[in-house]
Amino acid sequence: MQPVSIGKRIVAMAFLAAGIGALLWVYLRDTPTPVALPEVSTGTAPDDESVTAVVPSSDVVEPIPIPILGQADTLTELDGWLNTDANSLEELRERNELTVVQFWTFGCFNCKNTLDALSRLYSDYGDQGVEIVGVHAPEFSYEADVDNIIAAAAELGVTWPIALDTNKRNFHRWQEGPTGYWPRVYLIDADNQIRFDKSGDGAANYAQLYDYVGRLLNGEA
Amino acid sequence: MTATFFEGVGVISQACTLVVLLPGVALTLVSHKGRLTVALCYTVFAALLMWAQAAQHWSIASRGAIVVPLGVLIVASFVAARSAQQANQRRLIAAGVVGGAIAGWMWLPCVGTQLGEILNNASTNGPRTLALMIVYTAGALLPMLLIALSNQAIPASQKIFEHRATDVCAMGFAVIYGVTVAIGRYDDLVGELFRISSA
Numbered sequence: 001m002q003p004v005s006i007g008k009r010i011v012a013m014a015f016l017a018a019g020i021g022a023l024l025w026v027y028l029r030d031t032p033t034p035v036a037l038p039e040v041s042t043g044t045a046p047d048d049e050s051v052t053a054v055v056p057s058s059d060v061v062e063p064i065p066i067p068i069l070g071q072a073d074t075l076t077e078l079d080g081w082l083n084t085d086a087n088s089l090e091e092l093r094e095r096n097e098l099t100v101v102q103f104w105t106f107g108c109f110n111c112k113n114t115l116d117a118l119s120r121l122y123s124d125y126g127d128q129g130v131e132i133v134g135v136h137a138p139e140f141s142y143e144a145d146v147d148n149i150i151a152a153a154a155e156l157g158v159t160w161p162i163a164l165d166t167n168k169r170n171f172h173r174w175q176e177g178p179t180g181y182w183p184r185v186y187l188i189d190a191d192n193q194i195r196f197d198k199s200g201d202g203a204a205n206y207a208q209l210y211d212y213v214g215r216l217l218n219g220e221a
Numbered sequence: 222m223t224a225t226f227f228e229g230v231g232v233i234s235q236a237c238t239l240v241v242l243l244p245g246v247a248l249t250l251v252s253h254k255g256r257l258t259v260a261l262c263y264t265v266f267a268a269l270l271m272w273a274q275a276a277q278h279w280s281i282a283s284r285g286a287i288v289v290p291l292g293v294l295i296v297a298s299f300v301a302a303r304s305a306q307q308a309n310q311r312r313l314i315a316a317g318v319v320g321g322a323i324a325g326w327m328w329l330p331c332v333g334t335q336l337g338e339i340l341n342n343a344s345t346n347g348p349r350t351l352a353l354m355i356v357y358t359a360g361a362l363l364p365m366l367l368i369a370l371s372n373q374a375i376p377a378s379q380k381i382f383e384h385r386a387t388d389v390c391a392m393g394f395a396v397i398y399g400v401t402v403a404i405g406r407y408d409d410l411v412g413e414l415f416r417i418s419s420a
Contacts, residue, residue, distance in 0.1 A: 008373060009373060009374055012370050012373035012374035013374040013375070015370050015374075016367060016370045016371060016374045016375075019363055019366060019367045019370065020367065022226070022227065022230050022360075022363065023230060023233075023363060023364075023367075025227075026227055026230045026231050027234075107236065107412075108237065108331040109232070109235050109331055110331045110332055110333045111331070113333075139236070139237060139329060139408060139412065140236060140408060140409055140411070140412020140413070140415070140416070141409040141412055141413060142412055142413065142416045143412070172282070172284075176277065177274050177275065177277050177279075177280060178274050178279065178280055178281055178282035178283065178326075179271075179274045179275075179282070179283075179328075179329060180329060181329070181330065181331075181332045181337075181340060182237075182329070182330075182331050182332065183331075183332065184332075198337065198341055199332045199336075199337045199340045199341055200332040200333055200334055200335075200336055200337015200338065200340065200341070201332065201333055201334060201337065202333075202334040202337045202338065203334070204334075205337065
């Protein structure tokens with residue numbers, strides 16, 4: 001190998017030090033916290049009327065209309081359901097006004113980050129006609145084992161229905177393009193239209209989902 | 222941009238990132254005569270294929286019969302990288318490009334906040350999301366880039382990376398990687414190794 005000049009070596013050492021520093025900084029700091037839902041307007045009337053009374057009407061910002069992103073697909077060729085007596089997505093949709101469908105897998109760090117936000121959504125709106133369906137699409141073989149999924153769901157506090165998409169047929173069919181991502185979440189309304197579709201564990205995404213659920217339940221079209 | 226880079230660094234130890242990081246490290250290790258060239262090409266093309274799929278510029282799935290030639294191409298890229306001389310930059314670049322493109326094509330990432338924003342906006346804000354994707358991938362592949370840089374920064378490190386055992390391990394991984402990709406079991410192999418190591 002040809003000898004490296006001093007200048008190049010210094011630059012390389014600077015990058016090397018910066019890279020090692022970045023690694024140390026990320027792995028020695030505290031573990032990141034799960035996605036937290038910021039306080040958001042849910043669109044529902046607050047219990048305390050004084051809250052609205054102090055807000056001048058001219059300051060009220062018109063919320064962005066909730067988009068209609070197309071007809072929702074169905075879930076087919078599943079390997080079973082957990083946490084429900086239903087046998088299909090249609091059955092769950094008929095029982096509820098809104099359905100949140102999330103593609104996840106229990107070994108996915110970012111999927112786990114979203115579970116607190118989904119738990120809050122479920123506890124706040126679960127009895128108001130909102131169902132969550134976690135479509136479990138495993139990336140790795142150990143995530144495909146049903147016993148492992150049941151144990152992980154119990155440990156992670158996933159109480160909503162889980163659809164087992166072991167061969168990722170629905171995972172690939174629902175997500176446009178040749179690839180797919182974990183987590184990806186959709187909100188489906190009573191007319192089977194997709195009203196929300198985001199990838200990733202971003203807190204802002206889940207705050208927006210929470211907002212949309214509240215507004216749609218409140219009658220917004 | 223900093224947050225994007227650090228999110229990439231933060232997922233290095235996740236199984237879904239190891240799927241793309243391990244081949245990159247092995248390919249860099251076997252490239253005795255141009256590690257930095259190979260590592261940079263691998264990073265950029267892994268990011269490019271990931272982005273192209275998200276932006277719907279690339280619609281061919283890396284599933285089905287196509288995995289067999291992919292497995293062959295993988296082994297060929299390792300052989301090319303290993304046998305390239307320093308003057309033969311084309312061969313090194315080709316190895317990095319092919320290796321990175323295949324890895325990026327097959328990569329099914331776990332998506333955090335920053336990567337989610339990139340993927341959600343890839344089809345509407347192309348140049349910016351592509352740049353961010355490269356930054357994210359550079360973070361996720363940082364160990365590979367550090368190995369490549371250490372050659373330039375600390376010549377003594379060559380003794381480790383040029384050691385025959387390192388070379389045998391990296392080429393052994395290449396064969397296993399190519400074969401498991403060709404039979405569609407590569408992700409399972411990494412997942413199982415991850416599960417065993419974190420148990």
